[in-house]
Amino acid sequence: MHDVPQLPFDAAIAAIKAQVPERLQSPRVGIVCGSGLGGIVNSIQDLHLVQYNTIPGFAESTVPGHKSSLAFGTMGGVPVVAMLGRFHPYEGHPLRVVVYPIRVMARLGIANLILTNAAGGLNPKLAVGTIVALHDHLALPNMTGMNALLGPLTSPTHQRFIPLSDAYSPGLRRLLFLGAHHLGLDPDAVTEGTYAWVSGPTYESPAEGRFLRLVGADVVGMSTVPEVLAAREEGLDVMALSLVTNAVVIPETYRDIRAEVAAELAGKPVDLPPAQVVSHEEVLEIGKAKGEVMMKLVEYVVSAIP
Ligand SMILES: O=P(O)(O)O[C@H]1O[C@H](CO)[C@@H](O)[C@H]1O
Numbered sequence: 131m132h133d134v135p136q137l138p139f140d141a142a143i144a145a146i147k148a149q150v151p152e153r154l155q156s157p158r159v160g161i162v163c164g165s166g167l168g169g170i171v172n173s174i175q176d177l178h179l180v181q182y183n184t185i186p187g188f189a190e191s192t193v194p195g196h197k198s199s200l201a202f203g204t205m206g207g208v209p210v211v212a213m214l215g216r217f218h219p220y221e222g223h224p225l226r227v228v229v230y231p232i233r234v235m236a237r238l239g240i241a242n243l244i245l246t247n248a249a250g251g252l253n254p255k256l257a258v259g260t261i262v263a264l265h266d267h268l269a270l271p272n273m274t275g276m277n278a279l280l281g282p283l284t285s286p287t288h289q290r291f292i293p294l295s296d297a298y299s300p301g302l303r304r305l306l307f308l309g310a311h312h313l314g315l316d317p318d319a320v321t322e323g324t325y326a327w328v329s330g331p332t333y334e335s336p337a338e339g340r341f342l343r344l345v346g347a348d349v350v351g352m353s354t355v356p357e358v359l360a361a362r363e364e365g366l367d368v369m370a371l372s373l374v375t376n377a378v379v380i381p382e383t384y385r386d387i388r389a390e391v392a393a394e395l396a397g398k399p400v401d402l403p404p405a406q407v408v409s410h411e412e413v414l415e416i417g418k419a420k421g422e423v424m425m426k427l428v429e430y431v432v433s434a435i436p
């Protein structure tokens with residue numbers, strides 16, 4: 131028998147309940163704010179923040195654009211809890227720590243989880259600023275030993291083997307597209323697609339981007355999938371929204387340095403286009419600029435959940 135590390139669920143729930151008024155202690159919907167998307171908190175009324183460092187078992191988020199608190203309150207009258215800051219494996223957090231807040235929110239009573247993230251666009255049809263509702267994911271780490279559900283079950287009521295064919299709730303996506311219609315959004319502003327999960331923290335090399343596109347991914351990021359797995363194990367309905375913050379550069383050809391040198395030696399230097407390099411600053415900037423639409427859609431879905 132393995133020595134199972136105990137997760138301090140009871141202490142976490144007690145610490146949260148000591149800081150939140152009773153009327154907000156049983157949220158119906160959990161929300162996770164992605165990089166630069168913490169502005170979603172602005173649509174929460176009756177706001178009460180609980181710092182992660184006061185909750186047993188919670189880590190601290192170390193990524194710019196992520197805070198470290200749970201936001202309790204209401205959205206359109208519905209009690210919600212939002213994570214202002216998530217944990218990523220590349221920060222050094224073990225996967226069981228990455229998904230621990232999802233399990234705590236499930237124990238607080240949420241039935242639905244809305245995950246948001248910033249992602250790179252692999253599908254050339256996706257303009258920067260597009261919101262992609264995930265209908266599937268492709269997670270090489272899951273298939274090769276970095277699955278968030280590896281290890282002992284965290285509850286005797288959990289199933290060992292979790293299907294993923296139905297991981298992303300069609301019902302919640304239906305509400306999302308009704309919301310996009312009611313908000314008068316351009317039909318191309320919100321679409322559906324497949325998210326490739328990579329561990330990061332490096333962005334994709336050209337060959338990696340090409341590979342992920344070839345195997346069917348539309349967007350790529352370094353989060354969300356571990357949270358989806360834990361949420362499904364906990365029996366939650368899940369919606370996940372990616373904001374395309376940058377296009378992953380997938381050149382058809384590489385610079386031909388040998389030809390450039392030959393041209394230079396022949397006195398005909400080549401004019402080169404500026405290299406496109408993604409940065410987290412750019413990701414955060416787009417998140418801030420386009421986060422408002424994400425916030426309005428999340429607000430609509432939360433209010434419309436039956
Ligand atoms: O997925 P979120 O947390 O939104 O953040 C995304 O943005 C960061 C890279 O810029 C990575 O953490 C990536 O996963």
Ligand SMILES: Nc1nc2[nH]cnc2c(=O)[nH]1
Nearest residue numbers: 248249250350351352413
């Ligand atoms: N892996 C990855 N994560 C991102 N998050 C935001 N943009 C990107 C990207 O281009 N690649």
